[in-house]
Amino acid sequence: MATFSKILVANRGEIAVRVCRTLRELGIATVAVYSEADRGSLHVAAADEAYLIGPGPAAESYLDQQRLLETAARAGAEAVHPGYGFLAENPRFARACGAAGLVWIGPPAEAIEVMGSKTAAREAMKAAGVPIVPGTTAAVDSVEDVLRLGAEIGWPIAIKAAAGGGGKGLRVVAGPDEAERAFESARREGEAYFSDPAVYIERYLEDPRHVEVQILADAHGNVIHLGERDCTIQRRHQKLVEETPSPAVDAELRERIGRLGVDAATAVGYRSAGTIEGLLDRDGNYFFLEMNTRIQVEHTVTELVTGLDLVREQVLIAAGEPLSLRQDDIRLTGHAIECRINAEDPSNGFLPSPGRIASYREPAGPGVRVDSGVTAGSEVVGLYDPLIAKVVVHGVDREHARRRMLRALGEYQIGGVTTLLGFHQALLEHACFVEAKTCHGVVESKELAERAEQLSHSQTTVAASPDGKLRERVARVELDGRLFEVTALIPEPPFAELARRRRERIAGGAHHGAAKDAVVTPMQGTVLAVEVAEGDEVRAGQVICVVEAMKMENEIAAHRDGVITDLSVAPGQAVTTGQVVCVVAQRET
Ligand code: MV4
Numbered sequence: 001m002a003t004f005s006k007i008l009v010a011n012r013g014e015i016a017v018r019v020c021r022t023l024r025e026l027g028i029a030t031v032a033v034y035s036e037a038d039r040g041s042l043h044v045a046a047a048d049e050a051y052l053i054g055p056g057p058a059a060e061s062y063l064d065q066q067r068l069l070e071t072a073a074r075a076g077a078e079a080v081h082p083g084y085g086f087l088a089e090n091p092r093f094a095r096a097c098g099a100a101g102l103v104w105i106g107p108p109a110e111a112i113e114v115m116g117s118k119t120a121a122r123e124a125m126k127a128a129g130v131p132i133v134p135g136t137t138a139a140v141d142s143v144e145d146v147l148r149l150g151a152e153i154g155w156p157i158a159i160k161a162a163a164g165g166g167g168k169g170l171r172v173v174a175g176p177d178e179a180e181r182a183f184e185s186a187r188r189e190g191e192a193y194f195s196d197p198a199v200y201i202e203r204y205l206e207d208p209r210h211v212e213v214q215i216l217a218d219a220h221g222n223v224i225h226l227g228e229r230d231c232t233i234q235r236r237h238q239k240l241v242e243e244t245p246s247p248a249v250d251a252e253l254r255e256r257i258g259r260l261g262v263d264a265a266t267a268v269g270y271r272s273a274g275t276i277e278g279l280l281d282r283d284g285n286y287f288f289l290e291m292n293t294r295i296q297v298e299h300t301v302t303e304l305v306t307g308l309d310l311v312r313e314q315v316l317i318a319a320g321e322p323l324s325l326r327q328d329d330i331r332l333t334g335h336a337i338e339c340r341i342n343a344e345d346p347s348n349g350f351l352p353s354p355g356r357i358a359s360y361r362e363p364a365g366p367g368v369r370v371d372s373g374v375t376a377g378s379e380v381v382g383l384y385d386p387l388i389a390k391v392v393v394h395g396v397d398r399e400h401a402r403r404r405m406l407r408a409l410g411e412y413q414i415g416g417v418t419t420l421l422g423f424h425q426a427l428l429e430h431a432c433f434v435e436a437k438t439c440h441g442v443v444e445s446k447e448l449a450e451r452a453e454q455l456s457h458s459q460t461t462v463a464a465s466p467d468g469k470l471r472e473r474v475a476r477v478e479l480d481g482r483l484f485e486v487t488a489l490i491p492e493p494p495f496a497e498l499a500r501r502r503r504e505r506i507a508g509g510a511h512h513g514a515a516k517d518a519v520v521t522p523m524q525g526t527v528l529a530v531e532v533a534e535g536d537e538v539r540a541g542q543v544i545c546v547v548e549a550m551k552m553e554n555e556i557a558a559h560r561d562g563v564i565t566d567l568s569v570a571p572g573q574a575v576t577t578g579q580v581v582c583v584v585a586q587r588e589t
Contacts, residue, residue, distance in 0.1 A: 167237030213261030358416030422456030427559030
């Protein structure tokens, strides 16, 4: 199969790394692009060549279409893979690639355009016989219309931004009293995010599941579906956990919604991998919500149950190859779950938690896949998506996959930044997840955030204690031929603190001039023993005293050869961090 010899990956982070892996397997050379904030990032190392495309802010780098096209030309790339986010669903960029003689590894610009407008998409689906949530397919431009429609389709209703998607601008309106406020605020949000205040209306469905259908369409009119994904567990319209099959979908429903997905894709002349998002209500009614015209974050769960590589399929489709599989060839095996590992703090309203990854160890073993954009030493910058990695597991059934995920999350060690690791552990052991309920409300609950915090503390390898004075470090200790794992609490940062105190002493001149000769305690504790006396000659490393802190004994040693003077501690005495124990005076020569 002749495909491409070189492809530019117009993205960063885990998805850029993941795309490069497939391209390597296909024997295609990879071109990475990076911003000034991403010089040291993993996706740069994952590619064969890498080019700087601008400053940190995405608007000046990853969204700079001209710069990307110039870079593709400079590198001699033949095609562009956009990943997800950034320019992946920008019809202008898809067209610009074509105009520059580059193959766009994605759907036709026209399909992106239709699906980009939620009202145009609803109109197209209605025409194609794909059920949409009852409501309008045109923009609604007055409160009077909202009131009329509410009375017609029944309260509550949902107001959504026409240019939106992913719940942006979504307002739930319980009844007529709330209509005006909700209408105005949905319009403001549409204007703020998309420079388009247009909104439309849907009936509001109570406690639905988010179920989406993966489809593949080639350039020869073949369209197939790869089953569904259940993405019901979200927070503020951000998906957190995805799984397949959906616990709410049986074989018959799968076939029905799969066919709807194929119809939807066919209706807009789709080509490439794509996803039909929908809502499943309690009665098993399925309604089209929107189509995502890109590879999605959660494509991995579908890969595990189908054995396919969706990025490989995208590349082959873009090269004009016919699909190598027919619908009947698709076998869905077992159950897969993905947890998104965001650098966010669940006990602090899921605020981004940027910083340097101080320590890092990925899970592995049977049925575990990690798609990550970071490693030890990586800097998680606040400029981009907080998603740093995805843990994806495959098991024979849902409970097997759930336990496997808990095992994998337990193995995962990410030090230095707060992540959702603890949150996912708390969620996956919660009854709502075990029982495959929608978990609406549980995700946001204080109870879960507290449990998440407990769990992340017990798993952090190197972390500052709440008072900022201690570091936790897991160490292994062998006692009588048995290994114990212990958590050592180490003063933080011991030497920085000592240096500060010494500087203060020298600068203040309050103490004798022999400050550089002083031995000080690196931690707060109790003196258990004093091994020297005034006037003793000591060698560097010789123990001066033993201080007990946190039930651990710490030997305080001489830092150089000399004579003990100014000995100021005795057994039983309490000492503070940085307190002078004695002076090791240098002998006159
Ligand atoms: C809805 C809805 C109820 N009724 N639309 C849209 C974007 C997606 N992120 C969530 N969206 C919803 N759209 C109507 N007409 C409820 C949601 C919704 C939701 C749906 C499934 C699973 C979890 C959800 C969490 C919040 C909102």
